[in-house]
Amino acid sequence: MPFMNLPHLHLLMNHVPTVGTVVALGLFILGMARRNEHLKHAALEVFFLIALATLPVYLTGVAAQLEIQGRPDVSREAITAHHDAALLSFILMMLTGFVAWLALWQFRRHGKAASWTTGGILLLGVLTLAMVAPAASIGGEIRHPEIKLDENAVAPAGVWVSAAAVQDLVTTRPWIWPAAETLHFIGLSLLFGVLFAVNVRLLGGMRGISYAAMHRMLPWGMLGFGINLITGMLFFIAAPEQYTTNAPFLWKVICLMIAGADLLYLTVFDKIWALEPGDDAAILDKAIAVTAIVAWVGVIYWGRMLPFLGNAF
Amino acid sequence: MIDLFTWLEGSAFSTWVREAPTIWAFSTILTLHTFGMGVLVGASGLLDLRLLGIGRTMPLGPLQSLYRIMWFGFWLNLITGSMLFAADATSRGTQWLFGIKMLLVATGVVTMVMIRRQVYGTRTEPVIEGSTRTLAAISLAAWVAAITAGRLLAYVSN
Numbered sequence: 001m002p003f004m005n006l007p008h009l010h011l012l013m014n015h016v017p018t019v020g021t022v023v024a025l026g027l028f029i030l031g032m033a034r035r036n037e038h039l040k041h042a043a044l045e046v047f048f049l050i051a052l053a054t055l056p057v058y059l060t061g062v063a064a065q066l067e068i069q070g071r072p073d074v075s076r077e078a079i080t081a082h083h084d085a086a087l088l089s090f091i092l093m094m095l096t097g098f099v100a101w102l103a104l105w106q107f108r109r110h111g112k113a114a115s116w117t118t119g120g121i122l123l124l125g126v127l128t129l130a131m132v133a134p135a136a137s138i139g140g141e142i143r144h145p146e147i148k149l150d151e152n153a154v155a156p157a158g159v160w161v162s163a164a165a166v167q168d169l170v171t172t173r174p175w176i177w178p179a180a181e182t183l184h185f186i187g188l189s190l191l192f193g194v195l196f197a198v199n200v201r202l203l204g205g206m207r208g209i210s211y212a213a214m215h216r217m218l219p220w221g222m223l224g225f226g227i228n229l230i231t232g233m234l235f236f237i238a239a240p241e242q243y244t245t246n247a248p249f250l251w252k253v254i255c256l257m258i259a260g261a262d263l264l265y266l267t268v269f270d271k272i273w274a275l276e277p278g279d280d281a282a283i284l285d286k287a288i289a290v291t292a293i294v295a296w297v298g299v300i301y302w303g304r305m306l307p308f309l310g311n312a313f
Numbered sequence: 314m315i316d317l318f319t320w321l322e323g324s325a326f327s328t329w330v331r332e333a334p335t336i337w338a339f340s341t342i343l344t345l346h347t348f349g350m351g352v353l354v355g356a357s358g359l360l361d362l363r364l365l366g367i368g369r370t371m372p373l374g375p376l377q378s379l380y381r382i383m384w385f386g387f388w389l390n391l392i393t394g395s396m397l398f399a400a401d402a403t404s405r406g407t408q409w410l411f412g413i414k415m416l417l418v419a420t421g422v423v424t425m426v427m428i429r430r431q432v433y434g435t436r437t438e439p440v441i442e443g444s445t446r447t448l449a450a451i452s453l454a455a456w457v458a459a460i461t462a463g464r465l466l467a468y469v470s471n
Contacts, residue, residue, distance in 0.1 A: 016322075178465060178468045182460065182465065184459045188351050189350060192352070194355070197356065206375040208374055300344070300348055304347045307340075
């Protein structure tokens with residue numbers, strides 16, 4: 001990118017998780033107080049999209065860390081503390097996003113979310129906010145020590161989660177990387193199989209199946225997505241320099257964002273949900289299905305090409 | 314046998330696959346092999362899950378078209394897999410893990426065909442028999458094991 005680098009992108013996006021969580025949690029609590037299902041539904045959609053957007057925020061943050069941690073005018077301790085706090089919030093944010101997605105899926109199928117998912121969202125949303133706010137604050141102190149009450153105070157490194165510990169775990173145990181690669185390929189097959197079939201239905205294949213029946217399989221695709229998010233993050237945290245300066249990785253994340261947004265569309269949209277056996281999807285929905293398949297193939301292509309077009313092993 | 318492998322590995326085509334300084338040789342063939350894996354195992358695994366009782370609202374009849382997707386993935390991977398084998402014939406051909414992977418893939422494909430015969434065979438309506446579930450479970454296990462063996466080939470040298 002000639003006009004922008006990854007640290008710049010991190011500075012542009014880094015308020016999204018904090019502000020987004022405040023908005024989503026606020027809407028959700030308001031929806032509960034007013035017993036308004038539409039508000040709750042909207043809040044869940046915001047939770048899911050914020051979780052999706054948090055992925056590039058975390059990834060560009062690590063790129064920024066590698067870029068500036070050697071500079072004399074920034075504190076390495078502050079960066080480490082920010083990274084560890086951000087990693088913990090990232091994990092909580094992903095959990096919130098997954099449960100929000102599950103609640104949306106239940107909404108679609110049963111007309112309402114189960115009480116355990118609703119309670120889970122509330123709990124996870126509050127926890128995420130409690131962790132992401134300090135993470136953002138420590139991040140601000142890296143370049144703005146003037147906002148600190150005590151300029152000499154050093155934020156503590158990760159209390160519960162430490163990126164260095166994860167890196168150490170993956171790099172010192174030689175079986176973890178191959179095991180994670182294996183799981184990553186099994187997750188790929190599960191994820192791709194389900195989402196390919198659902199999109200093929202929208203394109204007119206397997207027309208004898210109602211969309212609602214295909215929708216039943218989406219959580220299995222989400223399971224594959226979860227396996228691949230966890231194993232993928234293990235690779236990224238263990239060897240970030242392989243990815244932050246790797247153009248295919250950037251394309252892979254862009255394709256993932258498109259595919260992730262499509263997952264929300266497949267889960268909640270009314271028009272496709274109403275497709276009975278034999279019904280043909282509208283031309284716009286077919287165009288979206290083609291885009292989604294191209295995006296998933298892109299994720300596989302750029303992922304597999306990481307060592308060949310980029311510098312990953 | 315080893316003479317055959319040596320000849321194969323030394324052929325102009327194998328040398329091109331292995332050494333050509335272009336992304337269209339080894340890396341693209343390997344990427345197509347990964348894509349074919351996702352198509353074949355994904356489609357076959359989806360049918361297996363349905364046969365094991367998940368998503369019973371999906372009628373079995375239209376799911377038969379998944380077989381076209383599976384065969385597409387199978388042929389793509391037979392072709393790309395043969396190319397990758399040719400490029401490394403002496404080491405792959407003598408590697409026990411590679412032999413195990415081939416057995417597992419064969420198990421997966423044979424199971425896939427047996428499931429088709431049983432479910433969509435002679436009767437007009439598709440049917441799940443008692444042994445269909447066993448076949449579906451064997452199919453899932455074979456694919457997971459085949460992926461594991463294939464992935465570990467990159468890390469195991471004997």
